[in-house]
Amino acid sequence: MPKLTAQRQAILDLINASNRHWDADEVVRALVDAGASIGIATVYRGLAALESQGLIDSIQLADKKRYERADKAHHDHMVCTGCGHIEEFSHDTIEALQEAAAEKKGFKLTGHQLVMFGFCRKCRQELHT
Amino acid sequence: MPKLTAQRQAILDLINASNRHWDADEVVRALVDAGASIGIATVYRGLAALESQGLIDSIQLADKKRYERADKAHHDHMVCTGCGHIEEFSHDTIEALQEAAAEKKGFKLTGHQLVMFGFCRKCRQELHT
DNA sequence: TAGCATAATGATAACTGTTATCATTATCGT
DNA sequence: ACGATAATGATAACAGTTATCATTATGCTA
Ligand SMILES: [Mn+2]
Ligand SMILES: [Mn+2]
Ligand SMILES: [Zn+2]
Ligand SMILES: [Zn+2]
Numbered sequence: 001m002p003k004l005t006a007q008r009q010a011i012l013d014l015i016n017a018s019n020r021h022w023d024a025d026e027v028v029r030a031l032v033d034a035g036a037s038i039g040i041a042t043v044y045r046g047l048a049a050l051e052s053q054g055l056i057d058s059i060q061l062a063d064k065k066r067y068e069r070a071d072k073a074h075h076d077h078m079v080c081t082g083c084g085h086i087e088e089f090s091h092d093t094i095e096a097l098q099e100a101a102a103e104k105k106g107f108k109l110t111g112h113q114l115v116m117f118g119f120c121r122k123c124r125q126e127l128h129t
Numbered sequence: 130m131p132k133l134t135a136q137r138q139a140i141l142d143l144i145n146a147s148n149r150h151w152d153a154d155e156v157v158r159a160l161v162d163a164g165a166s167i168g169i170a171t172v173y174r175g176l177a178a179l180e181s182q183g184l185i186d187s188i189q190l191a192d193k194k195r196y197e198r199a200d201k202a203h204h205d206h207m208v209c210t211g212c213g214h215i216e217e218f219s220h221d222t223i224e225a226l227q228e229a230a231a232e233k234k235g236f237k238l239t240g241h242q243l244v245m246f247g248f249c250r251k252c253r254q255e256l257h258t
Numbered sequence: 259t260a261g262c263a264t265a266a267t268g269a270t271a272a273c274t275g276t277t278a279t280c281a282t283t284a285t286c287g288t
Numbered sequence: 289a290c291g292a293t294a295a296t297g298a299t300a301a302c303a304g305t306t307a308t309c310a311t312t313a314t315g316c317t318a
Contacts, residue, residue: 003314005266024304039268044305046266060191064304078236089230094223098245101218106250107207114243116227121235132285134295153275168297173276175295193275 002049007038011046015056021066021077021086059113076114082123131178136167140175144185150195150206150215188242205243211252 004012010031015022022030028043047067050056057070059077075090094114102109119127133141139160144151151159157172176196179185186199188206204219223243231238248256 003265005313007267037268041269041306042267049266062189078231078234078238080236081239087234087236089234091226091230094226094230097220097223097226098243101220101223102207102245102247105207105216105218106253107209107216107245107247108253109245109247110210111247112243112245114227114241116231116236116238116241118231118236118238118240124235124237132294134284136296166297170277170298171296178295 002053005046007036007042008046008050010036010038011043012050012055015050015067016069016071019069021059021068023064023066027067059115061115076116078116078118078120080120080123081117082119082126085120085122087120131182134175136165136171137175137179139165139167140172141179141184144179144196145198145200148198150188150197152193152195156196188244190244205245207245207247207249209249209252210246211248211255214249214251216249 002008011027014027014030020026024040024043024047027047028038028040031038031043047056047058047065051058051067055070056067057072058065058067060066061079072088073090074095075088076094078087078089079085080087098112099109131137140156143156143159149155153169153172153176156176157167157169160167160172176185176187176194180187180196184199185196186201187194187196189195190208201217202219203224204217205223207216207218208214209216227241228238
């Protein structure tokens, strides 16, 4: 039952107005640039609070956590190691097979994260140039 | 072309003799406890070198990187959020469908990581007790 | 509406995992 | 054995994140 304060509303609005995957630093910089007064600690706490309420989603990449809108259907991610571009995809069969694999091992699933690495269409071309 | 020094051989032997997923700290503690003289920086560099030569594998979990033997077939992981136990599984169909999903988005895949979270058989029982 | 309990804020310290620095030591080909 | 090259290890530095704590805002309740 965390509060939806002005700061948290600003974070939520920022994320909801985009299709990006934001890290904490990008969020605080965007808000400060937009004239808001907010500290990095508040952003970290706000992001955690919003996520715990299901208002935003997150993915944990190697170095840092990134947040995105929660009003999209579940999906997984492809990260381009060339330019950082993040592509989204969803695959019902993969999801179902994961559930089956967990079942077979006696696991009660609570979540999963599938990240694929590679080169996006654009970076792929630049490779063999 | 990194060298396989005594320290790196010790790291490799330790990992190859087990089925665990080791973090750097566990490795240095195990080696020091076994009488070896090795520093944490050397372990970090050794692990990176061994991985770059394909002699060990790694998975990047939320907080830290964990290393394991490379002489097993490719597999993915289920992590028990109750006790930390890591279960391995492999699923050819999931692998194939990933490749197909990447293709559809124009991605040239170089790798992937699928981690499932949940409760292992043991922790599951303790839950409804 | 004033008073109060409770929670959030923000500056900053602290912490964790990891990489960089640098003087010293080991390794390997000649 | 010599010398170039790479590895080692103690430790500083770094990045992302969480903890601390004094201050401020929020929302009940009387
Ligand atoms: Mn996404
Ligand atoms: Mn494994
Ligand atoms: Zn790209
Ligand atoms: Zn467990």
